[in-house]
Amino acid sequence: MSADFIPVLMHLLLVAGVAAFILAGSVLLGRSGRKNEVKDTAYECGMPAGVVRAPRYSVKFYLVAMLFVLFDIEVIFLYPWAVQFREMVAESLLPLWSMVFFVLILGIAYLYVLKKKALDWNEA
Amino acid sequence: MDLFTFLSSSVMVLVVFTIVLTLVPISVYLERRVSAVIQDRLGPNRVGLPLTLFGAKKDFHLFGLFQPAADGIKLFLKEDHTPAHVNKFYFILAPALVMVPALLSAAVIPFGSTMDMPFFEGRQVQLAVANVDIGPLLIFAIASLTVYGIVIAGWASNSRYPFLGGVRSSAQMISYEICLGLSIIPVLLYFGDLNLGRIADQQSRDGWLLLPIAFGGDGPVVDWRTLLLLPTLLIAFIIFTVSLFAETNRAPFDLPECETELVSGYHTEYSSMKFALFFMGEYAAMVVGSALIVTLFFGGWALPFGLDNLIRDPATGAFPWWASLMHMGVFLTKVIGFIVFFIWVRWTVPRFRYDQLMKLGWVVFFELALANILLAAILIAIFG
Numbered sequence: 001m002s003a004d005f006i007p008v009l010m011h012l013l014l015v016a017g018v019a020a021f022i023l024a025g026s027v028l029l030g031r032s033g034r035k036n037e038v039k040d041t042a043y044e045c046g047m048p049a050g051v052v053r054a055p056r057y058s059v060k061f062y063l064v065a066m067l068f069v070l071f072d073i074e075v076i077f078l079y080p081w082a083v084q085f086r087e088m089v090a091e092s093l094l095p096l097w098s099m100v101f102f103v104l105i106l107g108i109a110y111l112y113v114l115k116k117k118a119l120d121w122n123e124a
Numbered sequence: 125m126d127l128f129t130f131l132s133s134s135v136m137v138l139v140v141f142t143i144v145l146t147l148v149p150i151s152v153y154l155e156r157r158v159s160a161v162i163q164d165r166l167g168p169n170r171v172g173l174p175l176t177l178f179g180a181k182k183d184f185h186l187f188g189l190f191q192p193a194a195d196g197i198k199l200f201l202k203e204d205h206t207p208a209h210v211n212k213f214y215f216i217l218a219p220a221l222v223m224v225p226a227l228l229s230a231a232v233i234p235f236g237s238t239m240d241m242p243f244f245e246g247r248q249v250q251l252a253v254a255n256v257d258i259g260p261l262l263i264f265a266i267a268s269l270t271v272y273g274i275v276i277a278g279w280a281s282n283s284r285y286p287f288l289g290g291v292r293s294s295a296q297m298i299s300y301e302i303c304l305g306l307s308i309i310p311v312l313l314y315f316g317d318l319n320l321g322r323i324a325d326q327q328s329r330d331g332w333l334l335l336p337i338a339f340g341g342d343g344p345v346v347d348w349r350t351l352l353l354l355p356t357l358l359i360a361f362i363i364f365t366v367s368l369f370a371e372t373n374r375a376p377f378d379l380p381e382c383e384t385e386l387v388s389g390y391h392t393e394y395s396s397m398k399f400a401l402f403f404m405g406e407y408a409a410m411v412v413g414s415a416l417i418v419t420l421f422f423g424g425w426a427l428p429f430g431l432d433n434l435i436r437d438p439a440t441g442a443f444p445w446w447a448s449l450m451h452m453g454v455f456l457t458k459v460i461g462f463i464v465f466f467i468w469v470r471w472t473v474p475r476f477r478y479d480q481l482m483k484l485g486w487v488v489f490f491e492l493a494l495a496n497i498l499l500a501a502i503l504i505a506i507f508g
Contacts, residue, residue: 026397
């Protein structure tokens, strides 16, 4: 089984090698121009750059990250079920009902998220 | 792993890598030419074979086909400037982190059918780097690493616009990953398999997933149970395709780099080939995404209407070598068709607003995909 993945590893080595080669090549082949102070500042459309190491941004992004972790795990649970479903459902309806209830619980959580306006981007 | 398998997979690694890396400049060229046609311009049409350099009377322009090569050489020769205010290690790492996963995820795509090797009696080779049992899962797992490259690029640049681009892109990519994962579950319910090689093979027997008409196979020409499932599969296809646009940061979902607001988003501070690596990553992701759509929904390397049943070796299920090479051509034709579709959409549809983007992913597609899964499961449970 794990022998199937050896070619993937070979592919990874090749791709990573090419990426390193390109990065090095662009440093080696590229012409170097004069250095000056303005060239080394952050680009802000020609305005003098305000030095901000980490700008502030909306807390909504943290919420999206957390919701992603929660819901993506549900997606992973669906995969083995989906692959086995056709064979199992021929014998009994249990796999169908179990998934209906699973999605129902997921739906309640989802409705809670909607109700809390966690996915509403229109207000600040 | 014996020597033959090792050599054949080494050759396949090189072949697949070359194909994807060739398709990237081809899609850049197509992008510029198709956008020119859409905007009623000419586009790049000059760079061909510069024969006058070698004393000939005339150059061959070749419709500007060598433009990407010229661009590549130019990018290599430009100054590779690393600004003083960036976080150097991550700044250099980020472009590679965008490109490597995009090219790596091509490893499990079947580029052609199982081939009876000429000169090696009784040996068969699948025209894919790896034939693993978790194909789409592996692609999602690897492709989602791209988000690290973009976030690190935005963060390491220590600049406002790249930072905003990186934050936006991370939120967008992880949101649409859920839709991407959910949308193909009806397809998996239909196939009962996660092995992309077998999925393509089954479609060569029973007809493409979205065109289930097959002559010469074991089953009937049109299976009515598949026809009943067809609407759910069509919805799955639409959600999957649109989510893929968002995953690859392509217009109309190119908010991480939208020029009118963020200069050019997460790669504002990059120059030379580092800048080009981001583009290679984006286009490679587009190529692999098209390949995945083709494999799941449009039969992969299979001819339409089950025509492959006429060529197949009935005992082993393998194909003679010329048929396998033809299948590779069929596959690449379909993939290029989808790349043109990607480009066409980019130059036709205006950009979304950020709240519309998030709403489409989390509210519309999430609910639609869940309902679609239940519908497909109930149909399969009732009609078998």
